[in-house]
Amino acid sequence: xxxxxxxxxxxxxxxxxxxxxxxxxxxxxxxxxxxxxxxxxxxxxxxxxxxxxxxxxxxxxxxxxxxxxxxxxxxxxxxxxxxxxxxxxxxxxxxxxxxxxxxxxxxxxxxxxxxxxxxxxxxxxxxxxxxxxxxxxxxxxxxxxxxxxxxxxxxxxxxxxxxxxxxxxxxxxxxxxxxxxxxxxxxxxxxxxxxxxxxxxxxxxxxxxxxxxxxxxxxxxxxxxxxxxxxxxxxxxxxxxxxxxxxxxxxxxxx
Amino acid sequence: xxxxxxxxxxxxxxxxxxxxxxxxxxxxxxxxxxxxxxxxxxxxxxxxxxxxxxxxxxxxxxxxxxxxxxxxxxxxxxxxxxxxxxxxxxxxxxxxxxxxxxxxxxxxxxxxxxxxxxxxxxxxxxxxxxxxxxxxxxxxxxxxxxxxxxxxxxxxxxxxxxxxxxxxxxxxxxxxxxxxxxxxxxxxxxxxxxxxxxxxxxxxxxxxxxxxxxxxxxxxxxxxxxxxxxxxxxxxxxxxxxxxxxxxxxxxxxxxxxxxxxxxxxxxxxxxxxxxxxxxxxxxxxxxxx
Numbered sequence: 001x002x003x004x005x006x007x008x009x010x011x012x013x014x015x016x017x018x019x020x021x022x023x024x025x026x027x028x029x030x031x032x033x034x035x036x037x038x039x040x041x042x043x044x045x046x047x048x049x050x051x052x053x054x055x056x057x058x059x060x061x062x063x064x065x066x067x068x069x070x071x072x073x074x075x076x077x078x079x080x081x082x083x084x085x086x087x088x089x090x091x092x093x094x095x096x097x098x099x100x101x102x103x104x105x106x107x108x109x110x111x112x113x114x115x116x117x118x119x120x121x122x123x124x125x126x127x128x129x130x131x132x133x134x135x136x137x138x139x140x141x142x143x144x145x146x147x148x149x150x151x152x153x154x155x156x157x158x159x160x161x162x163x164x165x166x167x168x169x170x171x172x173x174x175x176x177x178x179x180x181x182x183x184x185x186x187x188x189x190x191x192x193x194x195x196x197x198x199x200x201x202x203x204x205x206x207x208x209x210x211x212x213x214x215x216x217x218x219x220x221x222x223x224x225x226x227x228x229x230x231x232x233x234x235x236x237x238x239x240x241x242x243x244x245x246x247x248x249x250x251x252x253x254x255x
Numbered sequence: 256x257x258x259x260x261x262x263x264x265x266x267x268x269x270x271x272x273x274x275x276x277x278x279x280x281x282x283x284x285x286x287x288x289x290x291x292x293x294x295x296x297x298x299x300x301x302x303x304x305x306x307x308x309x310x311x312x313x314x315x316x317x318x319x320x321x322x323x324x325x326x327x328x329x330x331x332x333x334x335x336x337x338x339x340x341x342x343x344x345x346x347x348x349x350x351x352x353x354x355x356x357x358x359x360x361x362x363x364x365x366x367x368x369x370x371x372x373x374x375x376x377x378x379x380x381x382x383x384x385x386x387x388x389x390x391x392x393x394x395x396x397x398x399x400x401x402x403x404x405x406x407x408x409x410x411x412x413x414x415x416x417x418x419x420x421x422x423x424x425x426x427x428x429x430x431x432x433x434x435x436x437x438x439x440x441x442x443x444x445x446x447x448x449x450x451x452x453x454x455x456x457x458x459x460x461x462x463x464x465x466x467x468x469x470x471x472x473x474x475x476x477x478x479x480x481x482x483x484x485x486x487x488x489x490x491x492x493x494x495x496x497x498x499x500x501x502x503x504x505x506x507x508x509x510x511x512x513x514x515x516x517x518x519x520x521x522x523x524x525x526x527x528x529x530x531x532x533x534x535x536x537x538x539x540x541x542x543x544x545x
Contacts, residue, residue: 001374001376001409002328002371002372002374002376002377002380003328005372005407005409006327006328006357006360007360009360009369010360010361010363010365013365013369014363023372023407023408023409024370024405024406024407024408025405025406025407025408030473030474032405032472032473032474033473034470034471034472034473034478035404035405035442035472035473035478036404036405038404038470038478038480039367039369039370039404039405042366042367043365043366043367046366046367047366050366079363079364079365080363080364080366081362081363081364082322082332082334082335082364083294083321083322083323083332083335083358083359083364083366084294084297084298084322084338085294085366086295086297086298121301122298122301122302123298123299123300123301123303124298124299124300124301125299125300126299126300126301126304126305152299152300153301193301196301196302196305
């Protein structure tokens with residue numbers, strides 16, 4: 001009995017076009033759509049708020065009405081699969097890209113990806129970063145075989161748009177004035193939370209390809225050709241910069 | 256866990272919100288305890304756990320779940336029970352509470368506290384779920400009365416009788432949300448004072464107070480919305496006093512989850528609750544406990 005009613009209730013919550021279950025009434029015995037709509041509104045508003053909390057820069061970029069429209073469409077198609085709402089909205093960046101209304105703002109999806117990475121970094125496991133001294137202690141003949149272990153919060157994102165500059169502008173009081181000065185190129189981001197604050201830094205293309213290779217499990221020996229003779233920094237310069245971000249928590253097993 | 260008490264004092268506490276962390280750590284306010292929504296602390300690490308650990312070291316804590324779907328027809332989510340167990344083990348809360356409501360259906364979590372019909376079928380179901388929670392978490396839980404906007408024609412129990420029976424069968428305590436009583440009674444044309452007078456006072460382990468919004472239904476009848484976005488109104492303070500006269504002093508939470516005010520305003524609501532508690536208990540020195 002309750003199984004059937006709950007199924008009807010759930011279906012009516014998900015689809016405003018579905019009739020309210022006949023077993024539901026107000027105390028006068030009448031089915032009140034407006035009363036049932038309190039639940040529909042609670043579900044939508046709660047999930048839209050959750051998305052707005054995870055994607056504050058996207059929210060600011062498109063404005064409240066526009067954001068709520070996209071978010072409402074998303075919540076109608078995708079509900080959370082468990083009660084931990086910080087995990088809700090992983091597919092929102094891709095979903096933004098499918099919405100006709102967002103074609104004039106093609107960078108939105110990538111800004112959303114950056115915000116999702118920030119969210120994951122914020123809640124990731126805590127770990128104390130290693131200093132580059134860990135590398136200096138390794139025997140010379142083994143250095144080429146060493147891989148680096150990344151902080152649980154570390155994420156890398158590459159975009160054809162200046163997403164880090166857009167994100168950083170929104171950490172200031174007057175993002176609009178800064179948005180007028182965006183670089184005319186794509187940006188690569190390293191997101192990491194070495195302690196209590198999530199840091200987002202821009203990587204040049206050479207540093208990005210090097211760090212990405214290490215992040216994907218390559219050894220220093222395998223990844224180092226990506227930086228040798230590719231710019232002002234040498235290998236040790238790139239490694240020092242990487243360890244400085246706090247993104248490295250140790251070395252892979254030396255074999 | 257060190258410090259901070261293994262019981263919740265019978266005075267006012269408030270819901271802990273991230274925007275108040277710095278006020279709390281800076282001012283060390285004289286507040287009885289804090290309550291958190293368990294689901295907001297289910298990440299692996301980061302600032303939420305760091306702040307909660309620091310605040311927990313100085314204040315008693317109550318853990319309030321909003322996602323177990325205890326009234327749902329389906330089995331409880333064992334992964335979610337494990338997440339709750341991990342939080343209970345880590346933070347040693349003095350109270351754990353959840354709702355007489357459902358929020359999940361199959362793979363979908365609706366993120367709302369949805370109404371349950373009060374029948375023999377659901378009574379067995381809810382009692383089995385409460386038993387399972389208490390056994391999994393190895394502690395007594397409190398079950399909260401819901402704010403409801405609809406009723407079911409299939410219901411055969413009055414809400415107070417239903418909750419009383421759950422407490423009797425499972426040994427769980429009850430979290431009496433006085434604002435929910437007011438909201439539901441206005442919405443369904445019932446007498447809130449009568450609800451309070453019939454509530455099983457001996458089972459009450461905590462009280463919730465909050466503000467609510469007001470609308471009209473399709474028939475033009477008052478429709479109150481449990482919005483937790485404003486101060487507690489006078490009729491709810493009056494019901495609170497009526498409750499205390501029966502239950503004696505109780506841990507009392509000010510819930511304010513939306514349009515969250517400055518810390519000072521939230522703190523002032525807690526003060527108000529303490530004043531009502533002091534005044535009520537002075538007026539009836541030997542509370543009649545049913």
